[in-house]
Amino acid sequence: MKKAEITRLTILEQAFDLIYTKGYQTTSIDDILAKTKVTKGAFYYHFKNKDEMGIAIIQELIKPNFEHYFIKPLLQEKDPSTILYQMMHDALLKNEFLKVEYGCPASNLTTEMAPWNTNFTKVLNELALKWKMCLEICLQKGIEQNLIRKDIDTEQVAIFIMSGYWGIRNLGKLVNSTKVYKDYLKQFEAYLNLLK
Amino acid sequence: MKKAEITRLTILEQAFDLIYTKGYQTTSIDDILAKTKVTKGAFYYHFKNKDEMGIAIIQELIKPNFEHYFIKPLLQEKDPSTILYQMMHDALLKNEFLKVEYGCPASNLTTEMAPWNTNFTKVLNELALKWKMCLEICLQKGIEQNLIRKDIDTEQVAIFIMSGYWGIRNLGKLVNSTKVYKDYLKQFEAYLNLLK
DNA sequence: TAAAAAAAATACCAATTGGTATGTAATATG
DNA sequence: CATATTACATACCAATTGGTATTTTTTTTA
Structure with a gap:
């Protein structure tokens, strides 16, 4: 598995955890970045916006x-x-x-x-x-x-x-x-x- | 019914409509003020904060x-x-x-x-x-x-x-x-x- | 190994958020 | 009618939001 793919999957999995436990709207992108230790640049490289990630x-x-x-x-x-x-x-x-x-x-x-x-x-x-x-x-x-x-x-x-x-x-x-x-x-x- | 009570009830009813149709978090206080034509001062006179209103x-x-x-x-x-x-x-x-x-x-x-x-x-x-x-x-x-x-x-x-x-x-x-x-x-x- | 493309890091931003501070009008009370 | 309290109006604010622009690093490809 490529490193980029891992980053993407990490975002999805950790974001899922947050959203599942807290709800979609109460989960901010910064929350996701903090949990995944991914930067904003990386996030928006993989997803056009928050909804696309959702x-x-x-x-x-x-x-x-x-x-x-x-x-x-x-x-x-x-x-x-x-x-x-x-x-x-x-x-x-x-x-x-x-x-x-x-x-x-x-x-x-x-x-x-x-x-x-x-x-x-x-x-x-x-x-x-x-x-x-x-x-x-x-x-x-x-x-x-x-x-x-x-x-x-x-x-x-x-x-x-x-x-x-x-x-x-x-x-x-x-x-x-x-x-x-x-x-x-x-x-x-x-x-x-x-x-x- | 006193005027102040009417104001309060108006806020509750209109806010309910918004929350019921859009959800609690996506309904901002400004949304409620716009719909009720009540000012922020009046709102926070009747309710300590958004959650208390909820x-x-x-x-x-x-x-x-x-x-x-x-x-x-x-x-x-x-x-x-x-x-x-x-x-x-x-x-x-x-x-x-x-x-x-x-x-x-x-x-x-x-x-x-x-x-x-x-x-x-x-x-x-x-x-x-x-x-x-x-x-x-x-x-x-x-x-x-x-x-x-x-x-x-x-x-x-x-x-x-x-x-x-x-x-x-x-x-x-x-x-x-x-x-x-x-x-x-x-x-x-x-x-x-x-x-x- | 040099150039190109992919992936990620950093700094920034405008808009919106809930909430406050302070001032003013309306109403009740003595 | 003076005063106090209630009810509301206005202006402001710090924090957070999703998102962008730009630069840097890493990886791929020729």
Whole structure:
């Protein structure tokens, strides 16, 4: 790996940490420079401006993690309710990338940026849409294999699952404890049984 | 109503609008002054600083609305599943205070402020806790009246309901359409039937 | 190894931020 | 009606913000 690439990646990773813990707007470029020990010249050599860096963080750090924990599991050849429970369980309790006290990075950014920054929202929307689509595909396959009831509306179910995830992340952040995750998972399991 | 009180309330209401639509940090005091046509002297006569105003908005504007839509319905003498569905339905579709494209003000503030402002988080946490408690009380009464299964864990259910609400607010904000609210409500109804 | 291009360092800047100091008008009170 | 207090107005400020211009160092390439 080239030295320049390392610099760039360092900026992205450390900036992600700051933004994830403090929020995008409260993280100043000077904060990032102080943490990375990179100079302003180097920073602006790699990124046109702060927002471009923010988008790069989503694309190059958040997205891969998202693919791993939220998309890949859905493509397995197992029965959907097992898959969905496993996905939720691992996303909440096995993902060391995410910390309960800081919530979900993508959800945080959505809330913070949606009202005034369309670039961020566009990228985040793509992630959400992909997740929804894959959830639906997973459910549809289940229907075809008689593992899921035929009369469910896959879009409705996908939306219900997504909102549950985002919400519990937010609640976890508020109370700062994984206890709520575990409570949530129990009810999620009960809900999934409805689909069979 | 005294003139000074009107000034104060104007600031709170207009500032709420700005913060709800743009976020707390992106709303500057000068923004608020421009919108309200109040001078800086007047502003700082009524509020010690920006954060004190923020807290006042939660206590004096958000909280009453919250009590009306999220607490009061729960105290009715009806069967819980009807109450809960009605509460969710009205909160999402009947509350003109809240707009789909801007999400839930309390949830927005939680996400934005939690990592770095303990004052805000404390007040918001109180709201969340009260909601949870009242949800549990509502369910407990249902159990005693044989309207709700005895074997449910009221805390778990309360947590599941809360996260669903927050999540769907976030999703609504992302896609900017009440369609997801309606989809969500359908599945919420199905989930509530599980409790009977 | 010299020139060119890439990468990084340094110094600077205008705009905005939340907040203060001080002055003045309006209102209440005795 | 005099005085005190409340309510608001104006002008100012230090700190921070994202960003730029310029120079220097490092690396690549011919």
